[in-house]
Amino acid sequence: GQQLNQSPQSMFIQEGEDVSMNCTSSSIFNTWLWYKQDPGEGPVLLIALYKAGELTSNGRLTAQFGITRKDSFLNISASIPSDVGIYFCAGQWTGTASKLTFGTGTRLQVTL
Amino acid sequence: DVKVTQSSRYLVKRTGEKVFLECVQDMDHENMFWYRQDPGLGLRLIYFSYDVKMKEKGDIPEGYSVSREKKERFSLILESASTNQTSMYLCASRLDEGGDGNTIYFGEGSWLTVV
Numbered sequence: 001g002q003q004l005n006q007s008p009q010s011m012f013i014q015e016g017e018d019v020s021m022n023c024t025s026s027s028i029f030n031t032w033l034w035y036k037q038d039p040g041e042g043p044v045l046l047i048a049l050y051k052a053g054e055l056t057s058n059g060r061l062t063a064q065f066g067i068t069r070k071d072s073f074l075n076i077s078a079s080i081p082s083d084v085g086i087y088f089c090a091g092q093w094t095g096t097a098s099k100l101t102f103g104t105g106t107r108l109q110v111t112l
Numbered sequence: 113d114v115k116v117t118q119s120s121r122y123l124v125k126r127t128g129e130k131v132f133l134e135c136v137q138d139m140d141h142e143n144m145f146w147y148r149q150d151p152g153l154g155l156r157l158i159y160f161s162y163d164v165k166m167k168e169k170g171d172i173p174e175g176y177s178v179s180r181e182k183k184e185r186f187s188l189i190l191e192s193a194s195t196n197q198t199s200m201y202l203c204a205s206r207l208d209e210g211g212d213g214n215t216i217y218f219g220e221g222s223w224l225t226v227v
């Protein structure tokens with residue numbers, strides 16, 4: 001099945017730095033979801049976006065639903081060691097089969 | 113909080129065995145899903161269910177079947193397990209389509225090894 005383009009694929013950052021990752025699609029979505037997955041665990045929902053242009057925060061995390069409906073980004077401010085993990089975006093368009101399309105994932109590693 | 117519970121976290125089964133993976137959600141969600149996750153291949157949809165007794169094939173249904181007799185429970189069945197079905201299996205649920213009902217919640221995952 002289709003996967004969304006997510007970048008960067010991986011990143012090493014220093015504790016305290018800000019992080020930015022994004023997801024792009026060739027298709028329009030009306031929902032964007034961002035998940036974090038720790039090794040051996042299931043994805044945990046971080047932020048859900050339902051409207052083009054919407055900007056939503058969850059603690060140190062901020063995500064935006066792109067105006068074109070074809071992209072979204074996630075920012076993490078002041079990263080800490082527990083931010084380590086894989087971050088996935090997912091897009092969905094209600095009215096088709098309503099299946100999620102997932103991004104390829106961004107592996108975040110934090111150095112102290 | 114939404115809770116999606118997968119009963120078995122780690123299983124080891126022999127080739128040819130019948131395997132049941134159980135998933136229960138406690139939020140009266142209409143839709144439930146089974147995915148498998150493999151390195152380099154991402155999350156792939158096996159089957160999903162819109163409602164009780166209703167199922168639809170996903171992207172990789174071969175070798176799998178599902179059962180949804182009750183709204184809260186969605187079972188994945190491997191009729192005759194094979195080594196290429198060694199993977200992490202993720203169950204998920206969603207209230208329904210539309211607005212914040214579009215949000216999908218995942219269980220913790222079931223690691224299946226077929227030997």
